[in-house]
Amino acid sequence: MNNNDSNFNRQNRNTQNPSYQQQSSNRPQQSGNRPQQGGSRPQQGGSRPQQSGARPPQKGKPPKKKVRFHPNKDGIMAIIALLLGVILVITIIVCVVKAISDAVSSDKPTTESYITTSDTLDSSTTTESTTTAFVTTAPQAGAWNEGYVLQNYSNTKVGEGDLVLVNYEYEYSFPSSMEKKIISMYGQTGHGTSYVLGSNIKLNTTIVPSLVKMLDDMKEANADTLSNGDKLLISSGHRTLEYQQELYDKAVASGTEGYSAKAGYSEHHTGLALDLKIYTSKGATIDLRANEQDWLTSNCANYGFIIRYPSEKTDITQILEESWHFRYIGVPHAQYITENGLCLEEYIELLREEHTYGKAEPLKYTSGDNEYIIYFVPANEAESSTAVPVPASGKYTVSGNNADGFIVTVTK
């Protein structure tokens, strides 16, 4: 009776309170229709038997609205579970796609960083990969480098040779091999007839024959100005570290340091560079005149020289225009540089970027009857020496670039 009373009271209350009616009458349905849920949810099943036992008459009722609500609730749970599952799957797919995308795109930064690091000269990463490339690239039959062999060069040789780059960035090392080649120009062939100089003017002996030939030809081509007693003057050649320091200090004091390099960073140290002036019949030292300057500008490359500091390259060389300063680098290099409007910095970089042995084709250049093959070999920084590929026979030269490797010039 107590149960019935309470049931009756509930029913009364149910009519008064629809929301309560839904709740209380829904639960028996749930426990009656879905016993399996009670098993999976002990806390629910444990509280419901009291309710269902207290309201047996309700079992027979067909409350359609009531029946409809519960499946919705369970459906919502199922839908939520389903949505969670879908979200989980989508998340996994997104993660997988992203991982694949990252893996693919990770190749691009590697390439980009390689290009970036190859711009800097002292990148050991670039050098190592490049070294591996050329060492493992065996010459193919019929290829331009067929019959080439590996010749070991000490890495200290990077600072030696006709093509050394000496500027604000690359200091000269004064190798002992260079010091042995420095000779006085006083008394050389042509001295006193084509040109004059003091006994203190010294140059690298390897450039003397080319220089004397150039000055003789210049005199012949400019007879109108150089046949009346005026002579060419080599006003400066090889400079010691101490002398360059003196010059630089003076330049700073007079505010003309734009024309002067710091001690150790002047290519006058190499003995491969010289300054040309005119020594007049009246004993005055003057700059090259227009006809003489024009002739040198047009012809010096044929003797292996370049005007090292042209006006249009001052942003690269960091030296103001010096039309009187000539630098020997060898005929094919000087001609290529002149024909293509480069400065030495740009040429060294061109060989490194586009003509590294084993990674790209060499620079092929023809001058007269001579055909040249020019390529760059990076120094092997993992070792104290570098295996440089050279022809097994024939004429070739190897020069350091004073930065990061060797430049091989093969004459065919």
Ligand SMILES: [Zn+2]
């Ligand atoms: Zn100079």
